Every structure is written in C-alpha cells, then in structure tokens.
Amino acid sequence: MAAVTFDAVRKVYDNGRVAVAGASFEIASGELVVLVGPSGCGKSTLLRMIAGLEAISAGELSIAGRRVNDVAPRDRDIAMVFQSYALYPHMTVAENLSFGLRLAGAPRAEIDRRVADAARVLGLDALLARRPAELSGGQRQRVALGRALVRQPKVFLLDEPLSNLDAKLRAATRVEIARLHRQVGATMVYVTHDQVEAMTLGHRIVVMSDGVIQQIDTPLNLYARPANVFVAEFLGSPGMNLLRGQVDPDGTALVLDDGSRFVLGDAVPATAGERLVVGVRPEDLRLQALDGDASIEAVLDLAEPVGNETFLNLRFAGQALIARVPPGEVAAAGSALRLSYAPSRLHFFDAAGGGRRG
Missing domain, CATH: 2.40.50.140 (Nucleic acid-binding proteins)
Structure with a gap:
C-alpha cells in the first residue's frame, strides 16, 4: 500500500488545452478514491499521470513519498485495469492471471500461490482452465482484476472498468470490487462517469469539471453539502x-x-x-x-x-x-x-x- 500525492499537478497539451488545472490532494494509503465527472473533465488524464502514461506539465506527483514525475510506468509499482478486458484469447484464465509474474521471472511456487489466492478472492477457482471466449463479460472483468491483484502493486488504477457490462453485471461487479478492496486493503484509484458507482464505491470522491477539481469529500458529505451548482446537479440520481x-x-x-x-x-x-x-x-x-x-x-x-x-x-x-x-x-x-x-x-x-x- 502507498499514498499518492498531487502537488499543483497540471496537464497542458501542445494545442494549449488544459486537461488538469493544478490538482492538489492526497490519496491515503489503503484508501479507495473515485475520480468522477463528465466526459472530458480530466479524470482519466489524472489517472494516466499516476500510471506514467501521460507526462506532467507542472507540479509534482509522489507515490509512497517518492517523486515519480520522470519514473517509467514499469518502475512505479502500479497495476491498471481498463474498461476493455485486454485478455490474451489463446491463454487460459490461469495463464492470463500469471502472465505478468512469469514475464518478471517469479518463482513457480510463488506464481501458483498468488494465482490461487486471486482466484479464491474473485471466485475464479472453477474457471482457471477456461479461455476468455468461454467466459461471460463479468467473469472476464474479474480475470482482468485478478491479473492486477496477483502483482500485489502499491496502487491499483481502475479506468471505467464496468462500462462494458450491462446494468445487472455492473451492480454485481461493483460489489465484488468493494469486497476485494476490503480484503486486500490496497490503495485504489477508480475513474468513472457514473455517479452511482462513485457514491457506492468511494471512501472519498473527487468531483471534476473542465480540468478543475470542484470538491473532494465523502459520498454522504458531497450529497448533503455540495460545494457548488455543478456538484449539486451532478451527484444524485x-x-x-x-x-x-x-x-x-x-x-x-x-x-x-x-x-x-x-x-x-x-x-x-x-x-x-x-x-x-x-x-x-x-x-x-x-x-x-x-x-x-x-x-x-x-x-x-x-x-x-x-x-x-x-x-x-x-x-x-x-x-x-x-x-x-x-x-x-x-x-x-x-x-x-x-x-x-x-x-x-x-x-x-x-x-x-x-x-x-x-
């Protein structure tokens, strides 16, 4: 687990568009924080800067007290789950789960233990021999989560992981993500445009609009005392x-x-x-x-x-x-x-x- 700290972090593209305008806040170690807002508000850009997939224009970003502005993504000890499952179709569930560890040269016994632990936590024990084509959408998303889980990273980054699922599967997988966080106690940063996901999952929510953080607070406090008209209209269904x-x-x-x-x-x-x-x-x-x-x-x-x-x-x-x-x-x-x-x-x-x- 590790804290993630933003200190006046900005992202300005070459055409002058400001995607993130001076973000300053801390995600505590072991906290699940949701970044929420409409399309184009800067939430995914913020997540990609944590991952090292977007360069930081100004300010400082730290993970576990280490400045990572210029650290390569592979050296940040993070794991990312995208909205597309990105599973290898020719590999079994077990092979997909273990791929990153095998690539890193982890010992076989360690790989087997971590895969077994992830499969147990996510209810994948009976699916380990199957290939992605034999799985439902919800099962594939659980495999994608498990692939991140087996790496035991400092920070989990989830970029709209449920957007490809139907309403019933979204609700079920949302519960699984909340349960997973309780079990592993990892630092998680979750991006969504769905305010229901934000309200039900986040310990705290960062509400963004046009690259600017509008309010950061617990779901109940945001609902009870929105800081402005945008938050009042956006949160609540x-x-x-x-x-x-x-x-x-x-x-x-x-x-x-x-x-x-x-x-x-x-x-x-x-x-x-x-x-x-x-x-x-x-x-x-x-x-x-x-x-x-x-x-x-x-x-x-x-x-x-x-x-x-x-x-x-x-x-x-x-x-x-x-x-x-x-x-x-x-x-x-x-x-x-x-x-x-x-x-x-x-x-x-x-x-x-x-x-x-x-």
Whole structure:
C-alpha cells in the first residue's frame, strides 16, 4: 500500500488545452478514491499521470513519498485495469492471471500461490482452465482484476472498468470490487462517469469539471453539502432541482421570473433583491405535508413508476422539477399537484459563481 500525492499537478497539451488545472490532494494509503465527472473533465488524464502514461506539465506527483514525475510506468509499482478486458484469447484464465509474474521471472511456487489466492478472492477457482471466449463479460472483468491483484502493486488504477457490462453485471461487479478492496486493503484509484458507482464505491470522491477539481469529500458529505451548482446537479440520481430567481423584499421567498413565489424560510443567506439559486433534492418534495412545511403547485408532465418509487416530472414557474415519491397511483399528466417541502432542507448557491452559500 502507498499514498499518492498531487502537488499543483497540471496537464497542458501542445494545442494549449488544459486537461488538469493544478490538482492538489492526497490519496491515503489503503484508501479507495473515485475520480468522477463528465466526459472530458480530466479524470482519466489524472489517472494516466499516476500510471506514467501521460507526462506532467507542472507540479509534482509522489507515490509512497517518492517523486515519480520522470519514473517509467514499469518502475512505479502500479497495476491498471481498463474498461476493455485486454485478455490474451489463446491463454487460459490461469495463464492470463500469471502472465505478468512469469514475464518478471517469479518463482513457480510463488506464481501458483498468488494465482490461487486471486482466484479464491474473485471466485475464479472453477474457471482457471477456461479461455476468455468461454467466459461471460463479468467473469472476464474479474480475470482482468485478478491479473492486477496477483502483482500485489502499491496502487491499483481502475479506468471505467464496468462500462462494458450491462446494468445487472455492473451492480454485481461493483460489489465484488468493494469486497476485494476490503480484503486486500490496497490503495485504489477508480475513474468513472457514473455517479452511482462513485457514491457506492468511494471512501472519498473527487468531483471534476473542465480540468478543475470542484470538491473532494465523502459520498454522504458531497450529497448533503455540495460545494457548488455543478456538484449539486451532478451527484444524485436524479440530481438536485435548481430554481433561479430574486429574493423578495422580506427576504423569506424567492420570486421566480414569472412572478411565482417559492418560500425559503427565515435563515436565507442572501439579501432582499439579490439573485439566488435555490436547490431542493427530489426526495424532499412530498405529496403529503408535514408540520412546518411550505408548498408549491406544479403541473405534472410525466410520472415514471420504477417499482419501489415513482419519479414525478413536473413544471413549476416555467422550470423543470423532479420529485421522488413512494409508489402508488398518481394523477394524470397535465394535472396540478400540491407539493410540500421543508425550508430547512433547501440549499443556497450564488447566482453568478454558483458557489454554495451557508
């Protein structure tokens, strides 16, 4: 295990595009950190700089306290798992698992022990004699993970390893990766654009956009206190509802562009007349009112029952809202619904810069 430290690390390509703009943070030894963000945000570039596959334009990158800016990938003691399995089709599972160790000249007994250990951890014992063509997608991904595991590296790097799997296999393999991390206690850096993977796997999450780190925190803290509008919208399924308007003269409501009022309560971190973005999570919009609730009337565009819950796609003051409600019959599309919410559960953001207030 080893810590990975970024100190003002930048990546600027020859055409002037800034892929990573001054990343500074530490991944603790034994921690599983997820890098998440939309396509092109810089997360894979950051991972590839750890691996040594991308040159660092500025700053310093350290692994286990050793500066590795100019260290060749093979000398960094890392193992990488890609979204493509990259298994040798003519080799058995056992041969694929042992290939790197055989190439390095490891003793036969050591190779057999490590392969057996990896197969046991990943449930591959019965598959060791098979070739990749005889395996399912999930089994192939487990072999790819095992090939990294047998090397016993200081750091595991996983670049969107589940993106080629269907939804059911993604969920199952996600559990296996979490279990694997608990068993081996290795330092893992995991890249994904899927915020559900990020929320369920990471000890901490690094949220990126346009090469800039937006926030680093635990999944629960990111969800409860997003640092800005981008994080609020990106994390959560569905993301946070955001309403834009002007604080009324009393400082207790948001006046939207069509004149509708959205009650904010008493503790509003803004002055009267100021533009403000107000966020409310879909689960905080309810069909049943509680004591102290405020309410709005919204028009239902579409109800999406998904079994254990229903998503209501609504329109309020010309702005789209989504409510997450318990399963059950709902009104027809086009109906007006009264939705309640607790003002204490609202989130406030700056209208200009998008940063959190309060």
